[in-house]
Amino acid sequence: MGNTMIGHASPLAVIKGEDNQTRFAAIKALIDQWHPAKIVVGLPLHPDGAEHEMTARCRRFANQLHGRFALPVELVDERYSSAVISAKRGEVIDDRAAAIILQQYFDQHPPH
Numbered sequence: 001m002g003n004t005m006i007g008h009a010s011p012l013a014v015i016k017g018e019d020n021q022t023r024f025a026a027i028k029a030l031i032d033q034w035h036p037a038k039i040v041v042g043l044p045l046h047p048d049g050a051e052h053e054m055t056a057r058c059r060r061f062a063n064q065l066h067g068r069f070a071l072p073v074e075l076v077d078e079r080y081s082s083a084v085i086s087a088k089r090g091e092v093i094d095d096r097a098a099a100i101i102l103q104q105y106f107d108q109h110p111p112h
Helices: 020-034 053-069 094-108
Strands: 039-043 073-077
Touching (some): 039 053, 039 094, 053 073
Parallel strands (some): 039 073
């Protein structure tokens, strides 16, 4: 989640679920609670910027978010977002990586 007034991102939650229905229900609950103006999705790329299978899956996910929730969706290059986080083996860092991706978006689009 992030504050567009000051351009600051912070971790919120890790969404878990065994199927898409469960995961999208959790996303809907967060949208209903926080009323975001837009959704930012990390776009995985190879180190040289080339796309791969996960890139296509993330683009499809972004399109699904836009279609289901009628919110603008922005894609942000997520290369190395997890690499800058120091974590213990097996520790879930998805929420912190998401905050880094959102912070990258804010840094590229400063508040007016």
